[in-house]
Amino acid sequence: MYKLLCATSVVLLGLVACKPHEEQVKEKHTAGQQLVEKEAALAKGVGEALQKDGQSAAEELAAGAGSLLKGIAKGVDRAEELTIVLDGSSSGKGLKVTRSQYVGSGQESDTLKLYVMSAQAYSGKLHLRAFDDKDAEVGRSDKVEAKLDADDAKYVEFKFDDATPVSRVKKFVLFAG
Template structure:
């Protein structure tokens, strides 16, 4: 309002139309400049608003990157856990296979002689102990007795051609009826234990 009053006073002092026209053009230019400046200032954000917008955008970017990193980390963790489980399972299978292989390699085929069978003895499992007893080779046979037995036992080794290639020392054993034990038999060091295809348990009652 004061600005309008001042303009009216200025126009009242002018005597000629030319002066009034010149002053009107100048006033118009000033008004347009002021209007343009107002629009520019009004359309621009303040420094604080710009900083706040930048902070908001930065925070959102950090959150997005953190979410991506979390997803990648979770995926790697799951994959790593799965891979570890698969490796552990594979190692377990290999170890189990090796253990079973060694166990089967130590086992040998054993049967009983007709005389031992008549005395109620039976054996179907034996384990080699090569060089385990000083200079002696040994065999442990799992012997079952269906009736009471007391007497002498020994084991003979036969090759693939059913020829005897060695026999153990005779030992005295006593078994009760419905009893079962691992019995130890020793062989001479020269006995070719690995060439034996079949072991036969012999028994003599005392």
């Protein structure tokens, strides 16, 4: 009887100590759910921080990039500022140049754009001559037909032979006629 009582006690104790399979699955499900909730809360916190501080950081980054690009553009404009002088033939016809831009090299020519303004009507040919630092002429543009009304302005393109050393030119002189 003692043996039977011991065996029964061991079986009962084993049944009480072991959790049923369904209870174990439920505990694992709850643990998994808690883990997902914790990770979701972390992701939500990161998202909220990015919405709050990320917008500010992105604005600062964009402002810095904008300033950088403006600085580059100003530097390029300054680098492209060219000295343009008007010959008596062009200034006497009421022409004026307020902006110049080196457009670049084509296949067989370098191109320079000038913003030409006219106080009086002008119809005729224009061309540029290029001079180096010793005031020696080093190239001439093709002659361009221009038609400007009184109080008019437009960009005019001047093409130079690719042999013209445009990078060494110190001034360009605009001739009319």
